Amino acid sequence: MKRHVVLVAPPWYPIPPHGYGGIELVVGLLGDALRQAGHRVTILAAEGSEPDAIVLAPRSWRSDLGGPDERLRELTYATRVASTLEELDRIDVVHDHCGFSSLIAACVTDVAPVVHTVHGDIPEAYSTFYSAISPRAGFVSISAAQRHSMPGLPWVGTVHNAVDVDRLEVSPGEKEPYLLCLARICPDKGQHVAIEVARRTGMRLVLAGKVEAMPHTIDYFKRYVAPAIDDDRVVHLNNVAGADKTRLLSRAYALLSPIQWEEPFGLAMVEAMASGTPVIAMARGAAKELVTEGVTGFLVKDVDEMARAVPLAAGVEPWLCADATRARFSPWAMAQAYLRLYDSIARKPVARPRLAELTVIGAGVASSISAAALDARAMGSLPTHSDVALHATTT
Known part of the structure; x- marks a missing residue:
């Protein structure tokens, strides 16, 4: 059965992103793969997105991310999402990747079953x-580690999320002698650990990632990262994209992922492995289900083990690493898993709310969107995870 799927992206970065934007990358890949499978896809997104997207958020809003107006922008976006959903013809599934206000908007419009991926x-x-809100939406985890946290x-x-395997490449020659840490710079990503590993192993380190304009992030960069940057042994690239990112990933000796939290996924890790570059990651969060020990990388417990694992990366065969990763994390695999999920929800009715009027204040302007009162007599519910197996990969 061919479906009309509406993908709701966050309002901050375009689809596909022009650099930073992991969720936006996944939404774009999913939309393309669903279209290739013959389905109709409508994407609600920010300005600068692909030509077929419906733009509901201007580019100027990006400066409000993390600021006092962020919530008002999200509410305004949610209002526009609700209005757009009510105007579109025959929707089979609303797949939300934004959350909170936009998720509520998707649920209360009552146009189709709602799926939300928790990113x-x-x-x-x-x-x-x-x-x-769980009686009115189906929740999808991006890893077993994330699911087990709740x-x-x-x-x-x-x-599992996908990566753009068609835009990645495996280096035809020898690896270059540098370690790569590809992530936004913040305490959770642990760049200070990568710096110490590079110092102990005597290898050059490339830190590729933006420093977000938040006080704790800026403080971390100034105190623990900036002092080590000398543009020789430790290099910082603020934001890499396109061909530059592809080359950086494929030619690196290894990618370090010294995460300091239970990260629910790790797109940079998967991109590196799909480029034939082994990953050396802290065994936390989803890393344990993404990295295949000895084939695509190594899992470690601390900075000592990470430093000791660096020489082992030379034994990882690039094409074997890339092939194993691409089979698990291709856009096609992700799309097929979501299609099975959409089918399972279509076979079991969603509890429908009654419509009412809810006034939402967005950007200083009051506007009405359709809202819902709980209906205790609503019949049916979404299937639980035990009802259907929908893994894009084996975990």
Whole structure:
């Protein structure tokens, strides 16, 4: 059955992104793969997105990310999402990748079953919100590690993110003698550990990632990262994209992922492995289900083990590493997993809310969107994770 799938992306970066934007990358790849499978796809996104996307957020909003107006921008975007969903013809699935206000908007418009992919960690406030709205949306985890962090949520499936394997390449020659750490610079990503590993092994280190304009991130960069940058042994590239990123990934001796938290996925790790570059990662979060020990990389417990693993990376065969990764994390594999999920939800009705009027204030302007009162008599529910296996990969 061919479906009309509406993908709701966050309002901050375009689809596909022009650099930073992991969620946006995944949404773009999913949309392309669904279209290639013959399905109709509508993407709601930010300005600068692909020509077929419906633009609901101007480029100027990006400067409000992390600022006092962020929530108002999100509410304005949610209002526009709701209005657009009500105007589109025959929607089979609304697949939200944004969350919170936009997820509520998708649920209360009552146009189609709603699926939400949880792209980040799940602190208490998030879990409380998800639990409250769970009767009206199906939640998808991006890793088993993420799902296990909140076992009480009625997950409908686990689908690993994909990477753009067609734009990645495996270096035809010898690897170059530098270590790569590709991530936004912040305490969670552990660039200070990568710097220490490079010092101990005597290897050059390339830190590729932006420094977000938040006080704790700027402080971390100034205190623990900037003093080591000398543009020789330690190099910082603020934001890499396109061919530059492809070359950086494929030619690196190894990618270091010294994460300091239970990261629910790791796109940079998968991109490196799909480029034939082994990953040396802390055995935390999803890293344990992404890295195949000795084939695509190595899992370590601390800085000492990470430094000792660096020489082992020379024994990883690039094409074997790349082939194993591409088979697991291709856009086609991700799309097929989501299609199975969409089919399972279509076979089981979603609890529908009654419509009411809710006034939402966005950017200082009041506008009405369709909202919902809980219907205790609503019939049916979404299938739980135990009802259907939807893994894009074996975990």
